[in-house]
Every structure is written in C-alpha cells, then in structure tokens.
Amino acid sequence: MTWTAVARKDFEDAIRSRWVAGLSALFVLLVSAAAYLVRPAPGQTIGSNQILNSLFVRDALVTTLVPLIALIVAYNAVVGERESGSLKLLLSLPHSRADVVFGKVLGRSGAIAAPIAVGFLLPALIFVVVPAVNFDALSYLGYTLLTAVLAVCFVSIAVGFSTAASSSRRAIAGAIGIYFLFVPLWGAVRFPLQFYLGMGGGPSWLPLSGQQVLRMLTLINPTGSFKTVSNAFMQGALYTQGDVNMQVSATLMLVVWILVPPLLGLLWFQEADL
Amino acid sequence: MAAIELDGVTKRFGDVTAVSDLDLTVPEGEVFGFLGPNGAGKSTTINLLLDFVRPTAGNVQVLGFDAGEESVAVRRRTGVLPEGYDVYHRLTGRKHVEFAMRSKEVDGDPDAMLERVGIADAADRKAGGYSKGMRQRLVLGMALVGDPDLLILDEPSSGLDPGGAREMRDIVREEADRGATVFFSSHVLSQVEAVCDRVGIMREGELVAEDSIEGLRDAVEGGETLVITVDAASEEDLDAVRALDGVSNATTDGGTVTVTCDADTKTAVIGALEESGVAVKDFQTEETSLEDLFLAYTEGEVSA
Numbered sequence: 378m379t380w381t382a383v384a385r386k387d388f389e390d391a392i393r394s395r396w397v398a399g400l401s402a403l404f405v406l407l408v409s410a411a412a413y414l415v416r417p418a419p420g421q422t423i424g425s426n427q428i429l430n431s432l433f434v435r436d437a438l439v440t441t442l443v444p445l446i447a448l449i450v451a452y453n454a455v456v457g458e459r460e461s462g463s464l465k466l467l468l469s470l471p472h473s474r475a476d477v478v479f480g481k482v483l484g485r486s487g488a489i490a491a492p493i494a495v496g497f498l499l500p501a502l503i504f505v506v507v508p509a510v511n512f513d514a515l516s517y518l519g520y521t522l523l524t525a526v527l528a529v530c531f532v533s534i535a536v537g538f539s540t541a542a543s544s545s546r547r548a549i550a551g552a553i554g555i556y557f558l559f560v561p562l563w564g565a566v567r568f569p570l571q572f573y574l575g576m577g578g579g580p581s582w583l584p585l586s587g588q589q590v591l592r593m594l595t596l597i598n599p600t601g602s603f604k605t606v607s608n609a610f611m612q613g614a615l616y617t618q619g620d621v622n623m624q625v626s627a628t629l630m631l632v633v634w635i636l637v638p639p640l641l642g643l644l645w646f647q648e649a650d651l
Numbered sequence: 652m653a654a655i656e657l658d659g660v661t662k663r664f665g666d667v668t669a670v671s672d673l674d675l676t677v678p679e680g681e682v683f684g685f686l687g688p689n690g691a692g693k694s695t696t697i698n699l700l701l702d703f704v705r706p707t708a709g710n711v712q713v714l715g716f717d718a719g720e721e722s723v724a725v726r727r728r729t730g731v732l733p734e735g736y737d738v739y740h741r742l743t744g745r746k747h748v749e750f751a752m753r754s755k756e757v758d759g760d761p762d763a764m765l766e767r768v769g770i771a772d773a774a775d776r777k778a779g780g781y782s783k784g785m786r787q788r789l790v791l792g793m794a795l796v797g798d799p800d801l802l803i804l805d806e807p808s809s810g811l812d813p814g815g816a817r818e819m820r821d822i823v824r825e826e827a828d829r830g831a832t833v834f835f836s837s838h839v840l841s842q843v844e845a846v847c848d849r850v851g852i853m854r855e856g857e858l859v860a861e862d863s864i865e866g867l868r869d870a871v872e873g874g875e876t877l878v879i880t881v882d883a884a885s886e887e888d889l890d891a892v893r894a895l896d897g898v899s900n901a902t903t904d905g906g907t908v909t910v911t912c913d914a915d916t917k918t919a920v921i922g923a924l925e926e927s928g929v930a931v932k933d934f935q936t937e938e939t940s941l942e943d944l945f946l947a948y949t950e951g952e953v954s955a
Contacts, residue, residue, distance in 0.1 A: 379753075379754050379756070382750065382753040382754045383754075385750075385753070386739070386742070386746075386750045386753075389742060389746065390739050390741050390742055393741040393742070394741060461737040462735050462736045462737040463736065463737040463738065463739055465703065465733040465734075465735065465736040466733065466736045466737070466738065466739075466790065466793070468701070468702075468703065468726075469701060469726065469731035469733050469736075469794075470726065470731075470750075470751060470754035470755065470793075471723050471724075471726040471727040471754060471755060472723070472726075472754060473722075473723050648705075650664075650698075650703070650704040650705065651698070651703040651704065
C-alpha cells in the first residue's frame with residue numbers, strides 16, 4: 378500500500394504547476410467579488426452564510442466553475458504520465474496499479490482542495506474583521522469542506538477517464554462530455570422537466586411518481602447531491618430536519634461518485650499493456 | 652533459485668510477434684548482458700519482467716515470484732532503469748530520490764545517492780532541465796535505492812558520454828560485488844563485454860545465442876574475415892560458400908565478397924567461388940573480432 382507516496386509525489390508535482398497558483402488567485406477574486414456584489418447597504422449587516430448562499434458563490438462559482446476546474450486539473454493525471462513515459466518510472470517502483478489510480482485521486486484532490494481552501498479562507502480573514510459581516514465560522518468552514526468534496530467527485534470522474542483513456546484527447550473529451558451533461562444540459566432540462574412532472578405528467582409505465590423521478594435526477598448529478606447536502610447543512614438541518622432520507626442518499630451518492638469512476642478505470646487499467 | 656526465469660514466453664502485439672517462445676534463465680548473482688539490435692525484443696522482454704506488458708503465452712518468474720501476479724513483490728526487490736521513460740519536470744533531483752525511498756519504504760540519504768551517481772550538484776534543480784545523461788544518472792540513482800537484489804537496466808549507457816558510460820560500468824560492478832544480479836540490455840557489445848559474466852543475443856524476438864564472453868571469444872578464435880574482390884557475385888553464388896564447413900557468414904555487395912571462416916577454409920572458399928563462375932581478382936584476410944561475430948548474429952546471417 379504505497380498509494381500515499383504516489384499521492385504525495387503527485388500533489389508536490391501539481392502544486393508546482395502554474396495552475397494551482399492561478400486557481401487560488403481566481404477563487405480569492407471570485408469569492409471577494411461575490412461578497413462585494415451582495416454587500417449590505419451602509420449601516421446594515423450581512424451574514425457570511427448569505428454570501429455563500431448567493432447566486433454568485435453557490436451557483437456560479439461552486440456548482441459551475443469548481444466542477445470544470447476539477448476536471449481540468451485531473452483529466453491528465455494518468456494518461457499524461459502514460460504519454461510522457463513517466464508512468465514507466467512510476468511503475469518501476471513497487472506500486473500496484475491500484476496504488477497509482479487512488480494515489481492520483483488523492484494527490485489531485487489535494488491540488489484542487491488547496492486553491493479552494495485559499496480562495497474561501499483568505500477572504501474570510503476580511504469577513505472576520507469587517508463589522509458589516511456576521512461571520513459564522515462553523516458554517517463557513519463546513520461549506521468550504523463540502524465544496525472540496527464536490528471538487529473531489531469531479532476529480533474522481535476525471536481520473537477514471539484518465540485511467541481508461543488511450544490518449545489525453547480522449548480523456549479530456551470524456552471529462553468535457555461529463556461536464557456538459559451534468560452542468561449546462563442538466564440545468565437546461567431540469568426546469569421544464571420539473572414543470573412537466575409537477576403538472577402530473579410523466580410516463581405512466583414507470584412505477585415512480587413524477588416527484589420520485591425528479592428526486593432521482595437530483596441525486597444522480599453530483600452537483601444536485603451537493604446542493605441537497607449543503608443547503609441542509611447551511612440551514613443547520615443536516616441529517617436532523619427536513620427530508621433526511623434525501624440528505625443521506627445525497628451523501629452516499631457523493632461517496633459513490635468518488636469511488637466508482639476510479640474503480641471502473643482501474644478495471645481496464647489492470648489489464649492494459651503500457 | 653534463478654533471479655530470472657522465462658519459460659516458453661511469447662508476446663504478440665496484434666499480429667506483430669515481439670518475443671517468440673523465449674526460454675532464458677539468469678542465475679542469482681550473475682551479470683547478464685542482453686544484446687541485440689533495436690527492435691529485437693529486448694525491451695519487450697524487460698517489460699514482461701516488470702509486468703508492464705503481459706505475456707501472450709508462457710511463464711515469467713522473477714526472484715522466485717510470478718512476474719504478473721506478484722509484480723509489486725518483484726519490484727520491491729528490483730531496481731529499474733526503464734527505456735522510454737520521462738522524469739517529473741517540476742520536481743528536483745532530490746525529490747525524485749526521496750519519492751523512490753518512500754515508494755520502496757526505506758530510509759536513506761537522498762544526497763548520498765545523488766553523489767554516488769554523480770549529480771549531487773544538481774540536487775536542487777528541477778529534473779525538467781536535466782540533460783539526457785543526467786536523467787539517466789538520476790533514474791539509476793532511484794533504481795539503486797534500497798540495495799535491490801536485482802537490477803534491470805534497459806540501455807543504461809544511452810545518453811551518457813564515454814566517461815559516464817565507464818562510471819555506469821563501475822556501478823554495475825559494485826552492485827555485482829555486493830551480490831546483486833544485474834540484467835542489462837544494450838545494442839552495443841563493447842558496453843557489456845567488460846562487465847558481463849554471460850550474454851544473450853536477441854534477434855527478431857528470438858534468443859539466437861547465449862554464452863559467456865569467453866565462450867563467444869572461443870567461437871571466434873582463429874576465425875578470419877576474408878574480403879574477396881570479384882568481377883560480379885550474386886547471393887546465389889554464395890550458396891556454395893555457405894555450404895562449406897568452417898564458414899559462419901558470407902555476404903556480398905556485388906563487387907566484394909566478405910566471408911567469416913576458419914583460417915584453414917580460405918582456399919576452399921576461393922575454390923567454391925570460382926566453381927560458381929565468379930572471377931576472383933584479389934583477396935585479403937582480417938582477424939575476426941567479437942564485434943564482427945556480434946554483428947553477424949544480429950544481422951541474421953548466423954544462427955545458433
């Protein structure tokens with residue numbers, strides 16, 4: 378079990394790329410800009426949770442941009458080493474192929490979690506001292522952590538593609554395809570579908586009600602599961618109030634997205650000639 | 652126990668056969684030179700030992716472990732300088748050696764290892780800026796981490812200047828003296844003859860010769876190369892020459908015929924040529940070197 382050595386090497390390598398510094402700056406800028414845009418009128422105050430729940434942070438940054446960036450950070454993780462030849466160096470050391478795949482998931486997760494942490498926590502230093510912001514430290518840290526978990530889901534998806542793809546072009550095609558499926562396309566289809574199913578429509582041959590179909594669609598998409606968990610968390614209701622079953626299912630779905638894509642990639646990789 | 656044991660191993664990529672029904676045993680503690688021209692199947696054989704590729708047929712055992720099922724155990728005791736590798740461009744030389752140490756779960760001083768392979772002064776530089784020779788030294792250093800029982804070096808001298816190639820041979824000797832088995836490939840005989848106990852020569856996926864350097868020398872002892880100037884000779888004219896006892900190799904470019912043979916077959920060679928209707932204008936003889944024999948094997952005119 379040397380996957381932590383692989384992860385450490387990969388993280389050390391990835392944080393030295395310009396990507397990570399650039400992303401950190403971008404996240405700091407976006408969270409700060411979001412805070413500025415939702416700033417309260419003079420003399421009034423705003424909760425830090427309101428900043429996080431704003432359209433800018435939750436919908437634009439976290440569930441739109443973070444998945445895309447996570448996919449970009451990770452799509453080349455395995456296939457890139459395969460194409461350059463450094464995979465031969467890696468596998469001449471005593472790592473199993475599973476060590477390589479899960480080490481990569483962990484290493485790239487660190488490489489995306491670092492800019493997320495910097496991006497949220499650096500502006501938080503200002504929120505703490507500015508009297509116009511009521512800073513809720515627990516919610517803020519929790520939300521940062523959940524954002525990192527969402528990023529890890531997409532890292533896992535991208536590493537899965539990267540492990541099974543024969544070229545980095547195929548890996549990025551898979552990653553971009555997943556992104557368009559789960560982010561713009563899902564968003565475009567969801568609203569009309571919600572309206573249609575809400576009106577009592579839906580295929581009568583399915584043994585499910587329209588509401589159940591909608592819940593399933595929300596859960597399957599990692600960003601949907603993330604929103605279910607994070608909304609409940611921000612209301613202080615996670616696993617205690619509201620639709621607890623839905624929250625538990627959403628949490629499990631996030632775990633599934635983290636574990637299953639790399640495992641599927643590994644199934645193929647185990648049999649492959651380098 | 653043999654350090655390396657291949658038993659009827661075949662590897663096909665699509666309809667290309669890279670290695671064909673190969674049997675090869677390297678005993679523990681031996682320095683084995685694996686020779687052959689590029690494309691002969693040397694790297695594929697090495698990739699089979701490391702489980703980079705899986706055999707189409709046959710059985711591969713390394714250090715008593717199954718090379719496929721127990722590959723991690725094999726690689727824990729093996730240091731590897733692979734072919735066609737790349738380094739991590741953003742990581743320093745020291746980081747590379749530290750990574751090898753963590754991967755092999757051994758403690759050690761990365762700087763001492765970099766010193767041993769001669770790149771201590773570049774320890775803090777990113778490996779992306781290293782020359783080919785420095786990368787070879789770095790990866791050799793990673794291979795030596797943890798005093799492996801087996802060293803597998805694929806074309807270790809490539810990219811090294813003559814001084815670097817000599818240091819590489821010195822390290823191979825040190826490792827062999829420590830008791831390690833060394834298996835290394837080369838397409839240049841001179842790089843291996845000084846350090847090898849035994850060599851194997853690959854051609855087109857098959858092992859065409861397997862002998863000690865002394866054995867090979869004995870095979871060429873007294874052998875001569877006869878260079879004959881003729882009016883015109885074709886491949887068919889050489890058949891009679893090749894059929895003679897004591898002739899190991901015969902080639903022609905039309906105007907000259909080159910024959911490797913025992914010293915006392917020279918007259919018979921000339922006679923056979925003239926009987927085939929080739930007019931001999933002149934001839935001279937040269938002693939056959941080990942290099943000539945190697946070339947004769949790898950160019951395919953001799954079979955074991």
